[in-house]
Amino acid sequence: MQTATNLAPDAPDLKSNRLTLRYVLQHAGIGLALLILVIFFSIASEHFLTAGNITNILTQITINLILAVGMTFVILIGGIDLSVGSVLAFAGVVAGKVITLSGFSDGTLITMAVLAGLGTGVICGLMNGLISAWWGLPSFIITLGMLNIARGAALHVADARTIYSFPFSFEEFGSIMIFGVPILFLLALALVAVAWVVLNFTVFGRMVYGIGNNEEAVRLAGHNVMFYKVGAFAICGACAGLAALAYMARLNISSPIAGIAFELDAIAAVIIGGTSLAGGRGSVLGTLMGAFIIGVLANGLILMGLNDFMRQMITGLVIIVAVIVDYYRARFSTT
Amino acid sequence: MKFTKFIAAAATSVSLLATAAYADADHPKVGLVMKSLANEFFQNMMVGAEAHAEKRGDYELLAVGMQNETDFESQINAVNTFITQGVDAIVIAPADSRAMVRPLKRAMEAGITVVNFDVALDADAKKQQGVELAFVGPDNRQGAKMAGDALAAALGEGGKVVIIEGNPGADNATQRRLGFEDSVAEHGLNLLDSRTAYWETEEANTVFANMLTANPDIQGVMAANDSMAIGVVQALEAAGRDDILVVGFDNVPAAKALVGEGKLLATIDQFGSEMAANAIDLAIDVVRGGPELEGWVRTPIDLVTQ
Numbered sequence: 219m220q221t222a223t224n225l226a227p228d229a230p231d232l233k234s235n236r237l238t239l240r241y242v243l244q245h246a247g248i249g250l251a252l253l254i255l256v257i258f259f260s261i262a263s264e265h266f267l268t269a270g271n272i273t274n275i276l277t278q279i280t281i282n283l284i285l286a287v288g289m290t291f292v293i294l295i296g297g298i299d300l301s302v303g304s305v306l307a308f309a310g311v312v313a314g315k316v317i318t319l320s321g322f323s324d325g326t327l328i329t330m331a332v333l334a335g336l337g338t339g340v341i342c343g344l345m346n347g348l349i350s351a352w353w354g355l356p357s358f359i360i361t362l363g364m365l366n367i368a369r370g371a372a373l374h375v376a377d378a379r380t381i382y383s384f385p386f387s388f389e390e391f392g393s394i395m396i397f398g399v400p401i402l403f404l405l406a407l408a409l410v411a412v413a414w415v416v417l418n419f420t421v422f423g424r425m426v427y428g429i430g431n432n433e434e435a436v437r438l439a440g441h442n443v444m445f446y447k448v449g450a451f452a453i454c455g456a457c458a459g460l461a462a463l464a465y466m467a468r469l470n471i472s473s474p475i476a477g478i479a480f481e482l483d484a485i486a487a488v489i490i491g492g493t494s495l496a497g498g499r500g501s502v503l504g505t506l507m508g509a510f511i512i513g514v515l516a517n518g519l520i521l522m523g524l525n526d527f528m529r530q531m532i533t534g535l536v537i538i539v540a541v542i543v544d545y546y547r548a549r550f551s552t553t
Numbered sequence: 554m555k556f557t558k559f560i561a562a563a564a565t566s567v568s569l570l571a572t573a574a575y576a577d578a579d580h581p582k583v584g585l586v587m588k589s590l591a592n593e594f595f596q597n598m599m600v601g602a603e604a605h606a607e608k609r610g611d612y613e614l615l616a617v618g619m620q621n622e623t624d625f626e627s628q629i630n631a632v633n634t635f636i637t638q639g640v641d642a643i644v645i646a647p648a649d650s651r652a653m654v655r656p657l658k659r660a661m662e663a664g665i666t667v668v669n670f671d672v673a674l675d676a677d678a679k680k681q682q683g684v685e686l687a688f689v690g691p692d693n694r695q696g697a698k699m700a701g702d703a704l705a706a707a708l709g710e711g712g713k714v715v716i717i718e719g720n721p722g723a724d725n726a727t728q729r730r731l732g733f734e735d736s737v738a739e740h741g742l743n744l745l746d747s748r749t750a751y752w753e754t755e756e757a758n759t760v761f762a763n764m765l766t767a768n769p770d771i772q773g774v775m776a777a778n779d780s781m782a783i784g785v786v787q788a789l790e791a792a793g794r795d796d797i798l799v800v801g802f803d804n805v806p807a808a809k810a811l812v813g814e815g816k817l818l819a820t821i822d823q824f825g826s827e828m829a830a831n832a833i834d835l836a837i838d839v840v841r842g843g844p845e846l847e848g849w850v851r852t853p854i855d856l857v858t859q
Contacts, residue, residue, distance in 0.1 A: 263767070270792070271766045277791065278759045369591075378596035380754075380780065382807040393791055469754055469787050471807060473780065475591050476755060520763040526721070526749050 247543065248492055248507045255511060259518035266521055269398050276403040277468065279513030281306075281461045283406045283506065285484035286491075287413050288343075288457025290505045291450040293488050294417070295429045296497025297357035299346060299451065301364035302458040303480035307372040307473065309338040310462035314381035314472025317388065324385040331388075335466075336459040342368055343455015347448035357451070365481070372474040381472040392467025402464050409460070413502045426450055430497025486533075487512055490540040492547065511536065581840045582613045583833055584635035586628055586645040588671070590618030593780075593805050594825045595646070601826030605833060612837055615640065625649035632656040636663050642836035644829065646671035650724050654678040657686070666839045668846065670832035672724050687846035689832045691823040693728035694735065696854040697777070700800040701736025703819040703856055704773045707798055710740060714773040715764055716747040717757050717781045726752075729777040729802060736775075745771060750781045757784030765792060774799045779808035779820055786816050804857050812859055822855045 259266040285302050292299045313335030317327050346364050350357040394401040417423035425446040428436045437443045461480075466472055491508030493500025515536060519529045585602055587595045599616060606614035615638070617631045625648040633656060635643050643660050647653035647669065654674055657667050661684065673688040705712065716733050719726030730747070737744045745768045750757035757776065761784065765771055774797060776782035782801030789797055801808050804822035811817035835846060 265766045265769075268766070274762045274766060278762065281755070373591050378591055379593050380783075380805060380807045382783075382810065465755060468791075469758060469784060471754060471783060473754055475753065475780075478753070516759070517763050517766075520748070520760065521767045523746070523767065 247547065248490070248504055248511070252507055252511050252514065255514050255518065259514065259521065263518065263521040266518055271517065271521070273395065273398050273400065275510075275513050275517050277400045278517060279509045280400065280403045280406045280468070281464050282480065282483045282487055282512065283403075283509040284409060284457050284461040284464060285480060286487035286505045286509050287406075287409050287502055288454035289481075289484045289488050290413065290491075290493055290500065290502050291417075291426060292357070292454045293485070293493050293495060294426050294497055294500060295447055295450045296433070297350065297447070297450065298361065298485065298495075299343075299357065299454045300361040300481050301342065301346060301368055302454065302461075302484055303477035304365045304368035304372065305339055305342045305455060305458035306462045306465065306477035306480060307475065308342065308368040308375070308462075309335045309459040310465055310472040310476055311372045311376040311381060311474050312338045313459075313462060313466060314384075315375060317384050317466075318381060324387050327385055328388050331466075332463060335463045336456055339455040339457070339459020339462065340452050341455070342458070343452040344448060346455065347451030350451070351444045351447040369474075376472070376474040378474055380474075382470065384466065384470055388467065389470045392464075392470070402467060406464070407506075409457070410502055410506050417502060422446065422449065427498055430494075430499070432498075483512060486537050489544070490537060492544055494544065508540075580611060580613065581641035581837060582615060582638070583836060584631070584638070584640040584643045585614060585616040585829060585833065586631045586635075586643065587616065587618045587829070588646050588648050589621045589624070591621065594803055597826040598646075598829045602829040602833065605830035612833070614833070619648060625652045628653060629656045632660055636660050636665065640665060641840045642666040642668065642833075644668045644670060644832045644836050646829075647674055650675040651678040654682050654684055658682050658684050661686075666836050668832050668836040668839075670828060670852075673849070687848055687850060689835060689846065689850040689852060690828070691852045691854045693725045693823075694732035696821040696823060697729040697732025697775070697802060698735045698739075699732075699854065699856045700802060700819055700821050701733045701742075701775055702740070703858065704775060704798055704800045705736055705740035705742055707818060708742065708773050711743055712740075712772045713743045713745050713768070713770055714775060715745050715761075715768065715771055717761060717774065717776040717785060718747060718749040719752050719777040719781075721749050726777055733775040733777075742773075750776075750784065752778050752780055754780045754784040754787075757781035758788045759784075761785045762788040762792065765789075765794070765797075771797055773797065776801045779803040779805045782817055782820070783807055783811065786811055790816075809857065812857055815859055819856055819858045822857050824853055824855070828852055 265271055289299060313331040316334040317331035319327060342364060346357065346361050350360040392402060396404060417426060425436065425441060429443055429446055433443060465476055487508035488505050489495060490511050491504030493504055515533055519532060587598060590596050590599060595618060599618060602614060602616060606612065619627045628648050632643060636659060643665055650672055661667050667686060668689055669686050670689040673690065674686060679686060716730060718730050746764050748760055748764065750760045774785050776785055776799065779801040782799055785799050798818045800818050801820040804820045808817055808820050812820060831852060839845060
């Protein structure tokens with residue numbers, strides 16, 4: 219029987235020096251791109267490289283980063299999750315309904331809301347995973363269905379209304395800064411770290427890469443492919459739930475129309491970060507940098523005074539360029 | 554006359570229930586076509602219309618909403634279905650002010666009383682199709698100007714302001730932007746920047762935080778709806794700026810609360826929950842033989858301050 223390690227040749231093997239070098243090189247390109255952007259905007263706008271603006275950027279990329287971490291798992295197994303924006307809205311209004319209940323202490327309400335938000339996300343993710351894995355259907359179409367289900371559910375639960383007036387301590391928590399770094403961003407960063415450990419040092423992580431590379435081989439090796447696939451979607455759903463809580467803590471409202479098209483930014487962050495849409499190759503650290511690139515672009519282009527439509531065009535261009543770069547990187551790393 | 558109406562209706566509908574086309578004027582059928590029910594404004598309107606139907610009790614309400622703000626194809630289908638069902642009146646908030654003219658013309662040819670509310674149909678498109686149709690609704694431009702004027706009065710001449718716009722291309726977004734710009738021109742305000750945040754809170758929060766970084770001397774913000782105003786208020790709190798004034802539009806409950814706390818200077822109430830109900834009243838009057846509506850029947854708008 220093959221070992222799991224052999225099934226995932228592209229997973230970074232940190233024990234081997236040769237592979238460590240390749241691992242560094244893999245991230246060097248995207249890191250360089252980010253650096254160039256930062257230098258460019260620093261020259262283009264006097265406001266870009268200021269403490270206040272850096273805080274802004276960190277605040278603004280947090281939600282996308284959380285979604286993109288979950289998305290990385292799904293894309294690594296060769297799937298896609300189009301429902302995360304809607305699931306964010308659904309989890310948000312469920313948590314919002316819970317947190318505005320009367321007759322409980324603030325602590326109880328916040329705990330229940332966190333569980334409700336996370337739980338909603340996990341349930342949606344489990345449904346995505348179970349349905350697509352059980353019937354072997356493309357996750358593209360199943361999660362497209364969930365995109366509608368979750369949006370409809372969010373509107374239904376919230377009666378299409380914005381939910382507001384959360385406990386004071388919850389609203390305060392969202393605005394805590396530690397040396398100018400938003401606490402919500404630090405939590406997202408912690409999530410990246412956990413995801414990195416899971417993907418690189420656990421059997422689960424090995425299997426995620428393995429399934430993306432060669433699902434049949436993993437199955438023939440006697441592993442429960444369905445378990446790992448459903449697990450990846452559940453993680454993605456949980457991240458959507460977390461992102462919903464971050465949205466609530468930042469804006470102090472829940473909105474059933476929150477998160478429209480957020481899945482596209484999350485997918486873009488993952489792809490710009492060098493994870494292959496075909497699965498099996500990529501990393502969550504690349505995703506972190508991908509999220510930074512999208513956030514820095516959105517921020518910097520406004521600071522430069524570019525109009526909205528130009529901004530949208532440039533963001534689209536960057537995504538396409540990233541995929542072309544990834545095409546060449548994939549070719550060179552296999553030859 | 555009845556016969557020609559029947560021919561027109563039959564020609565334009567897939568399966569006409571002939572008897573239904575001549576429903577009793579004492580208990581007319583009214584088809585209400587709204588925009589996105591995902592929008593709090595239309596949700597309130599829907600609830601208001603249902604309450605109104607129950608209270609009056611002398612007409613049958615058939616209401617449909619859309620998936621999203623720009624889903625005019627569903628609206629066209631809804632209008633065609635109503636023609637088929639033989640409703641007596643169609644009361645519609647068009648999702649597209651040009652595309653809806655032709656299907657509504659068909660409805661009128663089928664003898665249905667049509668009342669256009671909320672967003673006016675395009676005047677040129679109406680002329681082109683030879684359609685004469687009154688508009689019942691608020692003056693979004695006037696409303697935005699009222700909010701802008703409230704901000705201008707607080708800031709004084711030369712106040713530095715930015716505009717947060719609604720969806721590019723949406724008629725009410727355009728009207729509100731123009732209203733804000735009217736106010737800027739009239740009071741000699743200094744407009745630093747104007748950007749869309751697609752009606753959405755998180756987008757407005759992000760976009761405005763970045764505008765504030767680029768223009769730290771902003772003194773006032775005109776947001777084209779309350780969802781975006783909420784995002785702006787949150788960005789101001791995050792930046793620790795309590796010296797910048799914000800006005801919104803719509804008077805949704807969450808914004809009303811902010812007005813009460815003094816975090817939002819003003820918002821505009823256009824009485825959305827009553828708007829559909831009022832348009833239905835007007836439609837039923839015409840169905841029962843009242844005079845046809847003409848021109849622009851303006852509905853009330855009100856400035857909401859602390």
